[in-house]
Amino acid sequence: MGIQLPTSGPAVVAHGKGDLRIEDIPLTTPAPDQAIVEIAYGGICGSDLHYWMHGAAGESILKEPMVLGHEIVGVVVQQAADGSGPGIGTPVAVHPATPAPGVARYPEDRPNLSPGCTYLGSAARYPHTDGAFSRYANLPSRMLRPLPENLDLRTAALVEPASVAWHAVARAGDVKGKTALVIGSGPIGALAVAVLKRAGAARIVAVDMHDKPLEIAKAVGADAVLKGDDAEAIAAVEADVVVESSGSHYGLASAIKGATRGGKVVMVGLLPSGPQPVFISLAITRELELLGSFRFNDEIDEVIGALADGSLLVDPVVTHEFDLAHGLEAFEVAKNSAESGKVLLNFRQ
Secondary structure, X not given: OXXXXXXXXXXXEEEEOOEEEEEEEEXXXXXXXXXXXXXXXXXXXXXXXXXXXXXXXXXXXXXXXXXXXXXXXXEEEEOOOOOOOOXXXXXXXXXXXXXXXXXXXXXXXXXXXOOOOEEOOEOOOOOOEOOXXXXXXXXXXXXXXXXXXXXXXXXXXXHHHHHHHHHHHHHOOOOOOOEEEXXXXXXXXXXXXXXXXXXXXXXXXXXXOOHHHHHHHHHOOOOEEEEOOOHHXXXXXXXXXXXXXXOOHHHHHHHHHHEEEEEEEEEOOOOOOOOOOOXXXXXXXXXXXXXXXXXXXXXXXXXXXXXXXXXXXXXXXXXXXXXXXXXXXXXXXXXXXXXXXXXXXXXXX
């Protein structure tokens, strides 16, 4: 038996463009394969900000109110009724994806590419998939990853975005002894710097338009930092591996120009849909490899291990923490990338 649970609890709900509310939602009866997790921390992601500011994240348009949040950690307070997954009292991170086999063709070993895949806190499908920015959440036991005793929940709140960065760096192959360039030093870019450092990159250069993200990038392992408008200095890096995490065509242009001949450019920043002006001619004549990177798969398990043994430094990426009562203020801070890194919501206060 779990603890006595309330019938409802507070959550962060996006109702439409510019309409974000902290409101009570009912705690429904979980499905047999779902555990009830008491959420401890949630990290505000760019997609959460887009749903709030624009009522959409790319092609995913809000059609009804939706609970946000997919970067979450917490503690199991009721195990799944079918006996699967972690038991009561287990601290867990969450893999927020639900692949959809059979919807369309994709490599079986890359479920992140499943076209019918759903994600917590996503309006890509209708009905939408609610997220878990809530006091309690019913989550499929297969999503839950038990955390080692020595890994505190606040640090573990970065497991999901760190897994995105880990997947991106892995797309480039072995980076040991190589020069790496990271374009865009927001949370994903900074975490890519940390992953590159752990993977043995010989020199890491981080780029951003603002001082705060560059300060964070240096704290997690960047050897040098450059401003995004210093085109000459970026081109002079001649990186073997470039991680483009800005999500803008200007950043992608910098990534291509900053790559050495025969280098690799990993594109993890999601550009807007539609045609984009890109220096393809330069990519061709330099024989660059342009590699897409989308979410992650089982890298989450490696990330948890690296955080637990201290080999992956991520703490400097978190710059702010707010309790849920101040959740709207947290979103305001998170949208200011010049002054904030990762902003956490603390659901335990």
